Structures are given as C-alpha cells and as structure tokens.
Amino acid sequence: MATVQVSEAEKVYILHGIRDDLRVDGRGCEDYRHMEIETDMVSNTDGSAKVTLGHTAVLVGIKAEIRKPKPMVPNEGYLEFFVDCSANATPEFEGRGGEELGTELSNTLYKVFNNKHSMDLKSLCISAGEHCWVLYVDVLLLQCDGNLYDAMSIAIKAALFNTKIPRVHISADDEGGKEIELSDDPYDCMRLNVENVPCIVTLCKVGHRHVVDATLQEKACSVASLIISVTHKGTVTCMRKVGGGSLDPESIFEMTEAGKRVGKALHAPLMKLLQQEESLGKTRRKVGFLG
Amino acid sequence: MAADMRLPTIQKPVSLSVSAFNRKDLVVPGDVITSDTGFMRGHGTYVDEDKLTASVAGEVQRVDKLICVRPLKTRFNGEVGDVVVGRITEVQQKRWKVETNSRLDSVLLLSSVNLPGGELRRRSAEDELTMREYLQEGDLISAEVQSVFSDGALSLHTRSLKYGKLGQGVLVQLSPSLIKRQKTHFHNLPCGASIILGNNGFVWLYPTPGQQEEEAGGFFTSLEPVSLSDREVISRLRNCLLALAAHKVLLYDTSVLYCYESSLQHQVKDILKPEVMEEIVMLTQQKLLEQEG
Numbered sequence: 001m002a003t004v005q006v007s008e009a010e011k012v013y014i015l016h017g018i019r020d021d022l023r024v025d026g027r028g029c030e031d032y033r034h035m036e037i038e039t040d041m042v043s044n045t046d047g048s049a050k051v052t053l054g055h056t057a058v059l060v061g062i063k064a065e066i067r068k069p070k071p072m073v074p075n076e077g078y079l080e081f082f083v084d085c086s087a088n089a090t091p092e093f094e095g096r097g098g099e100e101l102g103t104e105l106s107n108t109l110y111k112v113f114n115n116k117h118s119m120d121l122k123s124l125c126i127s128a129g130e131h132c133w134v135l136y137v138d139v140l141l142l143q144c145d146g147n148l149y150d151a152m153s154i155a156i157k158a159a160l161f162n163t164k165i166p167r168v169h170i171s172a173d174d175e176g177g178k179e180i181e182l183s184d185d186p187y188d189c190m191r192l193n194v195e196n197v198p199c200i201v202t203l204c205k206v207g208h209r210h211v212v213d214a215t216l217q218e219k220a221c222s223v224a225s226l227i228i229s230v231t232h233k234g235t236v237t238c239m240r241k242v243g244g245g246s247l248d249p250e251s252i253f254e255m256t257e258a259g260k261r262v263g264k265a266l267h268a269p270l271m272k273l274l275q276q277e278e279s280l281g282k283t284r285r286k287v288g289f290l291g
Numbered sequence: 292m293a294a295d296m297r298l299p300t301i302q303k304p305v306s307l308s309v310s311a312f313n314r315k316d317l318v319v320p321g322d323v324i325t326s327d328t329g330f331m332r333g334h335g336t337y338v339d340e341d342k343l344t345a346s347v348a349g350e351v352q353r354v355d356k357l358i359c360v361r362p363l364k365t366r367f368n369g370e371v372g373d374v375v376v377g378r379i380t381e382v383q384q385k386r387w388k389v390e391t392n393s394r395l396d397s398v399l400l401l402s403s404v405n406l407p408g409g410e411l412r413r414r415s416a417e418d419e420l421t422m423r424e425y426l427q428e429g430d431l432i433s434a435e436v437q438s439v440f441s442d443g444a445l446s447l448h449t450r451s452l453k454y455g456k457l458g459q460g461v462l463v464q465l466s467p468s469l470i471k472r473q474k475t476h477f478h479n480l481p482c483g484a485s486i487i488l489g490n491n492g493f494v495w496l497y498p499t500p501g502q503q504e505e506e507a508g509g510f511f512t513s514l515e516p517v518s519l520s521d522r523e524v525i526s527r528l529r530n531c532l533l534a535l536a537a538h539k540v541l542l543y544d545t546s547v548l549y550c551y552e553s554s555l556q557h558q559v560k561d562i563l564k565p566e567v568m569e570e571i572v573m574l575t576q577q578k579l580l581e582q583e584g
Contacts, residue, residue, distance in 0.1 A: 005378060005380075005428070005429040006429060007378070007429045007430045007431050007457075008429070008430075008512075008514075009431075009457070009458045009459045009460075009512045009514065010431070010459070010460070010461075010462070012459055012514045013459040013460060013461070013517060016516040016517060016522075017522055019516075020519050020522065022519060022522050022523060022526065022559075023526075024461050024526060024529065025526060025529065025530060025559075025560065025563070026523075026526040026527065026529075026530055026558070026559025026560040026562070027560045028560075031294075031560060032294040032295070033563070034295040034296075034297070034563060034564050035294065035295060035296045035297070036296075036297055036298065036299040037296055037297070037298065037299075038298060038299050052299070265294065266294050269294055269295075269296045270294075270296055273296045273297065273298065276298075277298055284298070285301060287298075287299040287300070287301050
C-alpha cells in the first residue's frame with residue numbers, strides 16, 4: 001500500500017499526541033475525518049457510490065447479472081468482489097503493483113459481506129437451483145490516504161443501498177420450461193435490504209493506544225492493526241489482524257470493544273444520509289468528479 | 292467518537308473582480324498571448340497558426356523577445372537563496388539526496404553542512420563513514436539553495452545555525468506557488484509555535500524552541516514530549532494552513548496568523564469541514580484587506 005516516510009522525531013510527536021488524545025489534525029482517538037458520500041455516480045451500473053474520507057477516494061459500482069446459484073446453496077444468490085488499485089492513487093500501483101493489495105482487499109470484502117448475516121442472500125434467488133442474481137461489486141481506489149477498508153465498506157454499503165435490480169417474472173412456457181422476463185419499467189425494481197450490512201472499522205495500535213481512521217503518517221507509526229466489521233446492532237461479523245507486529249490479548253479485547261462502539265455509531269448517520277439523498281431524488285444536482 | 296458524513300457540495304465558482312479579468316498576463320491553455328511573430332517561444336507556450344499560444348495556466352513573463360508562461364500548478368523550481376524544507380531519501384558518498392518537491396532530488400553535500408564541533412573543521416574520512424548518524428533516510432531538514440545545476444537539480448547547504456535537522460513537529464505539504472517570497476521564512480508566531488515556510492511548499496510547524504537547543508549545531512533533536520497546549524496550537528495552525536491552501540490564499544506570516552485568530556471560535560478538528568473552512572478564510576481575507584487599506 002501507499003507508504004510515506006516519517007522521521008523518528010515526527011514519529012515521537014505523533015505517538016505522544018495519540019497518548020494525549022490529540023492527533024496531528026486535532027482529532028481524538030476515535031474520531032473519523034469528515035466524509036463525503038454520493039450515490040448513483042455511474043450510469044451504466046445498477047448501483048454506485050463514491051466516498052471520500054480525507055484524501056482517500058473510493059468508487060464502487062455494482063452490476064447485477066443472472067447466473068446459476070452455487071450448488072451448495074441453491075436458494076441463495078451471491079456477491080463477487082473485485083478491487084482495482086488505480087495507478088492514479090499512487091505510482092506504486094502502476095503495472096501489476098496493485099494486484100496483491102487488490103486481491104487481499106477483495107478477499108477480505110468477500111468474507112465480510114458474502115454471508116447471510118450481512119446480506120439477505122435469499123432475496124437474490126430467482127428460482128432455486130437454476131437462476132439467481134449475482135452482484136458484481138467493483139471497487140476502484142482513486143486516491144489513498146489511509147483507512148482504505150473503512151472507506152470501502154461504507155462505499156459498498158451505500159452502493160448496495162443504491163442498487164436497483166429489475167424485477168423478474170417467471171412464466172412457464174408450453175414445454176414446461178421456465179421463461180424469465182425482465183421488467184422494462186426502470187421504476188419497477190427490487191431494492192436490497194442493507195440494514196444488516198456491516199461497516200468495517202480499522203483500529204491501528206499506535207504506542208499503547210489505538211486510533212480509528214489512521215492517516216498514512218499514523219499508519220507508519222503503527223505496528224499492527226485490527227479490522228473489525230460491525231453491523232448496526234453491534235454484531236461483529238469478521239475480524240482480521242493486519243501488519244507485522246503483535247497484539248496482546250488484552251489490547252485485542254479493548255480494540256474489539258472500541259471497534260464495536262465506533263462501528264455501531266457509523267451506521268445511523270450513514271443511513272440517515274442515504275435516505276436524505278434518496279428523498280431529494282432528481283432535485284439534487286449531482287456533483288460527480290469535478291465538483 | 293464522531294463520524295461526520297455529508298453529501299458533497301458543488302464548489303461555487305469564484306467571482307473574479309474586473310481587475311483580474313483585465314489582467315493580460317494571466318493565461319489558461321489555448322489563450323493567444325500574441326499574434327506578433329517577432330517574439331521567441333519560451334517554456335509553457337507553443338505556436339499555433341503563427342500565434343503564440345499558452346500551453347499551461349499561469350503568468351506570462353517577458354524577457355526582451357522571449358515569452359514564457361510560468362505555470363501556477365508546478366513542482367518547485369528552486370532559485371539560489373530559497374529556503375526549503377526537505378526529506379532525506381538516500382545517503383550516498385559525501386552527499387545526501389533530499390526530496391524537495393522538485394523534478395529531481397536535491398543534493399546536500401557533506402562539505403556544505405555544519406558538523407558538530409566547529410565550523411571550520413576539515414571533513415575527514417571518518418565523517419564520511421558516520422554520515423548516517425547525522426542525517427538518515429526519512430529525516431527532515433531545513434536548508435537553503437546554494438546553487439542550481441544545469442539539469443535543474445538543486446544543491447543545498449545548511450551552513451548556518453538556523454538550518455539543519457528538524458525535530459518534533461508537523462510537516463504540511465502544499466503547492467509551492469502558494470508561498471509568498473519574503474525576507475525571512477522563519478517565524479516565531481505569537482500564538483506559541485514556530486513555522487518554516489519553505490519556498491518549495493513544504494511547511495514545517497514546530498514548538499518554539501528554548502534557548503539551550505540552538506547550541507548543538509543543528510543535529511540534536513529533543514524527544515521530550517511536547518506539551519498539550521503547544522500541540523493544540525500546532526494542530527490548529529496545520530488545519531489553518533490546509534484551509535488557506537484549499538482556498539488558494541497566499542501564505543505568509545500575517546495571513547497564517549490572521550487565519551489562526553479567525554479559527555479560534557471553532558474546535559481544531561472542525562476547521563477542515565468545508566463550511567467552517569470557507570468562513571475562516573473569508574474572515575482572514577477581510578482582515579488582510581483591512582490591513583492593506
């Protein structure tokens with residue numbers, strides 16, 4: 001991932017600041033940077049969202065396609081993730097440079113979102129064992145300024161909220177086979193229930209404390225971080241440790257508790273904002289990429 | 292614990308005053324500078340149907356028959372005497388490579404630094420071996436441009452007690468076009484922190500040093516914790532600098548200080564919210580106008 005160089009003295013300054021609960025940009029340890037969210041950005045997707053968090057920018061597009069369900073779960077649809085690390089974000093991603101990070105991110109996203117506790121996968125089923133909706137979730141990293149996981153999860157939740165899947169009507173034809181008919185009316189669509197979709201909270205252990213929404217500089221001072229995905233009820237659906245350093249059990253417990261608290265608090269303003277944007281409908285002027 | 296989420300807002304187009312419109316020396320790509328063929332084509336221009344046209348957005352500069360456009364969005368083009376803040380990227384034979392936001396890495400020669408223990412000391416082979424003890428990769432320095440090589444790379448020097456290795460503080464990276472050229476780029480601001488406005492757009496904020504620190508020849512860095520009040524001032528200044536830069540206000544000690552004063556009614560972490568930023572910058576610009584007029 002994009003890394004920055006930080007001198008020893010700068011590290012000491014950041015470390016002491018976090019100890020005193022006053023970070024370099026004036027935030028406390030559990031504060032997020034201010035976030036901008038816009039949905040329905042890309043016209044040729046079924047749902048899309050762009051999230052900017054500080055200078056981190058993530059664009060998510062969701063395409064729905066009809067496929068055969070997985071044989072193990074014939075009555076459920078599924079999600080597929082692909083993370084594209086654009087070389088615009090950092091020159092390190094040029095060529096195949098972003099591939100490794102992209103796979104790592106998409107595998108984590110798959111674990112977090114593709115289970116029945118986060119998404120109502122049954123609603124994606126059209127006819128058991130034969131047809132189901134597959135949601136292709138494409139994530140594009142436009143800029144990296146730390147805290148990719150959180151920004152991505154919020155963007156995915158917003159994009160899922162925005163996703164409109166056309167309704168299907170199944171009719172039996174003369175020979176007893178099934179015929180699938182898609183509705184032509186753009187307003188006759190199915191919306192996804194995103195209530196249980198989790199948000200990811202990344203906690204970076206810096207010194208003896210942990211921070212959420214770490215900038216690249218803070219990330220450079222941290223040895224290990226914990227990724228926790230939390231639903232609006234505070235249920236932890238996935239947890240991962242990243243980074244080379246070690247965490248002692250006590251601090252893992254503390255960080256999980258903090259992650260649950262912070263994660264729970266993320267959902268309410270996000271849903272409020274998404275509903276507000278929805279209610280504005282066509283009257284809202286889109287900002288897009290040049291705003 | 293707080294997450295501030297919002298819809299993005301459309302940036303209002305800045306209403307330019309009439310005087311700015313009439314300024315013929317400000318051009319955008321495609322603007323015809325002159326259709327007179329008697330001029331020579333310099334940087335940032337091209338000839339399109341016998342007309343000299345700008346290829347970058349910036350300011351037109353004329354030297355005799357040569358017309359150049361100095362771009363506004365650019366990397367740092369150093370000149371002799373510029374104060375810069377930079378980061379060491381490499382330690383080489385007798386020299387350090389320094390990242391200064393220029394097109395090429397700058398060079399800091401071992402012979403152009405003050406070594407601890409006297410200014411007029413011969414540089415021995417031992418000094419060469421212990422270079423990394425003075426400055427290692429990642430360290431920040433303040434320096435002055437000593438000369439410019441033919442390829443545009445800069446040669447720096449730190450042969451004055453005011454330059455040298457930087458200790459605890461915060462680096463803010465901005466556009467070099469936003470830094471106003473002044474007599475001095477080192478300021479001890481009355482709000483309780485010091486600032487180095489590097490000409491290369493790197494701004495260093497640090498707690499105002501005490502007396503004893505300045506004697507160690509610039510290689511001593513204190514790792515004592517900075518007091519919470521100093522931290523708050525520095526964080527506030529950092530956010531103010533970013534706010535000013537976002538609204539393209541020229542940076543010098545007065546503008547920074549006015550912005551700091553205008554921001555006092557807000558919490559430090561709120562300064563970077565767009566509406567607060569706009570309000571603070573407006574107040575600052577007003578104060579600057581009053582002071583001028």
